[in-house]
Amino acid sequence: MSNRRTWVNNALSISALLLSSSTVYAASCCGGGNATSLVLPKFGNQMIDVSFDMEDYKGYWNQDGDYKKDPDGSDLNQYRLNLGYAHRIADNWQASITLPYVWNDNTYPGITSKENGLGDMSASFWYETFDQVTCVYQVNSIADLRPAIYVGGTLTVPTGKSAYGDDATSSFDITGRGLYRFDANLLIEKTVYPFTATLQGSYGKYLERDVNQEYGSPVEPYKKNLGDRTFVSASVGYTYFLEELDTLTFTAAFADLREGEGEIDGVSDPLTEFEKQSVAFTTAYASSDLRWVVKGTFSHALRSDGRGENFPTTDILTLGVSYAFY
Amino acid sequence: MRFIKLLCIALTLTVLTGCLDDLKSDSKDLRTDTSTGGENSAPALDFMELTTESETVQLSTELMSNDAVVLYYTMWCPICDSHMSHLRNNIIDNYRNVRFLIVDYVSGTVAQSRNSQVSNGYASLTVLADTDQSLIEQFNATMGTTVVIDDQNKILMNEDYKNGARLAEVLEAL
Numbered sequence: 001m002s003n004r005r006t007w008v009n010n011a012l013s014i015s016a017l018l019l020s021s022s023t024v025y026a027a028s029c030c031g032g033g034n035a036t037s038l039v040l041p042k043f044g045n046q047m048i049d050v051s052f053d054m055e056d057y058k059g060y061w062n063q064d065g066d067y068k069k070d071p072d073g074s075d076l077n078q079y080r081l082n083l084g085y086a087h088r089i090a091d092n093w094q095a096s097i098t099l100p101y102v103w104n105d106n107t108y109p110g111i112t113s114k115e116n117g118l119g120d121m122s123a124s125f126w127y128e129t130f131d132q133v134t135c136v137y138q139v140n141s142i143a144d145l146r147p148a149i150y151v152g153g154t155l156t157v158p159t160g161k162s163a164y165g166d167d168a169t170s171s172f173d174i175t176g177r178g179l180y181r182f183d184a185n186l187l188i189e190k191t192v193y194p195f196t197a198t199l200q201g202s203y204g205k206y207l208e209r210d211v212n213q214e215y216g217s218p219v220e221p222y223k224k225n226l227g228d229r230t231f232v233s234a235s236v237g238y239t240y241f242l243e244e245l246d247t248l249t250f251t252a253a254f255a256d257l258r259e260g261e262g263e264i265d266g267v268s269d270p271l272t273e274f275e276k277q278s279v280a281f282t283t284a285y286a287s288s289d290l291r292w293v294v295k296g297t298f299s300h301a302l303r304s305d306g307r308g309e310n311f312p313t314t315d316i317l318t319l320g321v322s323y324a325f326y
Numbered sequence: 327m328r329f330i331k332l333l334c335i336a337l338t339l340t341v342l343t344g345c346l347d348d349l350k351s352d353s354k355d356l357r358t359d360t361s362t363g364g365e366n367s368a369p370a371l372d373f374m375e376l377t378t379e380s381e382t383v384q385l386s387t388e389l390m391s392n393d394a395v396v397l398y399y400t401m402w403c404p405i406c407d408s409h410m411s412h413l414r415n416n417i418i419d420n421y422r423n424v425r426f427l428i429v430d431y432v433s434g435t436v437a438q439s440r441n442s443q444v445s446n447g448y449a450s451l452t453v454l455a456d457t458d459q460s461l462i463e464q465f466n467a468t469m470g471t472t473v474v475i476d477d478q479n480k481i482l483m484n485e486d487y488k489n490g491a492r493l494a495e496v497l498e499a500l
């Protein structure tokens with residue numbers, strides 16, 4: 001085994017992409033740029049969404065929740081191109097698919113690594129519990145307070161390179177987690193112009209898998225599972241109306257992501273348990289016909305002690321554009 | 327739109343047919359040698375290494391006064407930290423006659439290794455500064471590798487720490 005191989009031959013910083021929720025920030029019930037999932041506007045029939053993430057690692061929280069810096073000389077980055085497509089399949093039903101392509105660019109003391117490959121693909125179904133756009137300009141009745149509520153499910157398919165497949169020979173090659181996961185999702189959104197509030201949550205369960213190799217090296221076969229995953233995000237936004245009713249929306253969000261204990265051969269594995277808290281700021285421009293949305297998001301992990309546990313802290317800059325057909 | 331739908335279908339098929347490796351996991355034992363410890367493994371060769379406090383540790387000397395030596399390989403990352411934290415809180419105190427040694431193979435110098443050890447909160451553990459990667463080569467190790475050597479120089483375990491259950495099982499059987 002070469003020095004290079006041994007230096008990098010394990011999970012260093014398992015990418016936050018692999019662990020965070022969808023980074024695609026598409027439209028919303030009203031068509032503007034608020035929602036934090038790939039959601040087709042109520043009036044839309046199809047939508048294409050393209051976004052690019054630039055994620056920069058800045059240390060990590062340890063098991064006790066204390067923030068620790070990376071060793072001197074570290075520069076860990078991941079870049080992702082996310083291709084998304086959403087399709088209305090019935091009046092209140094929509095489906096979407098997201099496929100990321102990932103570039104890893106890492107420098108660790110004595111190590112330089114550049115790798116790329118597909119990430120984990122995800123497919124979602126959403127049911128809209130409302131029949132009309134719920135965004136209003138004034139509240140004149142109780143009915144005007146009704147929010148847009150979506151319920152849905154997301155299947156994450158391990159199409160990326162994980163530690164357990166043939167393709168990754170080091171942690172710096174990883175572009176996926178290697179396990180299937182199903183998430184149940186809830187998205188609640190209410191806009192009373194110019195204000196918007198959004199609450200999003202998901203609860204995910206992984207499917208156990210067999211492992212007989214790690215980073216290309218055979219190991220004694222075992223069964224691995226990861227802990228249940230909970231994601232909660234709350235955001236508020238303010239919309240400015242520009243000339244000819246184009247809009248510019250500014251949104252601030254707080255997110256909490258955590259996974260519980262995993263299992264190895266049915267025995268509890270508390271070492272994979274983690275937590276991450278972050279804030280995000282989004283600026284979105286939407287054309288007056290609401291077909292085009294151009295967005296930029298900066299997500300910042302809160303680096304103070306107690307804001308995370310057993311997880312890398314990262315900053316993520318996302319630039320994206322979506323186009324809705326109707 | 328027809329083109330876009332076809333593109334999505336083609337992408338999906340490409341993904342599903344091109345990356346079957348992780349989509350269908352395998353439970354076959356692919357190991358072809360016994361070099362990773364166990365009944366037929368070769369005995370551990372003696373080594374001598376500097377600690378981060380510039381003291382010398384020799385395997386043969388440690389095995390004269392202990393039932394076993396445990397090596398854990400760290401590069402001071404989140405996963406290493408979770409392993410080391412678990413090791414310290416759940417394993418070490420249960421085996422008073424086992425010598426636990428952390429191997430830092432990434433820092434490059436004794437001073438940097440000591441700095442990483444202290445800043446990460448592990449000043450109380452004994453850390454070997456493997457500045458020339460001789461220890462990582464000797465045991466074919468990598469990050470997270472945990473090696474158990476008994477007092478007969480036999481390598482009882484040489485694999486990733488995972489959740490520490492396998493290590494506890496091996497130490498319990500000493």
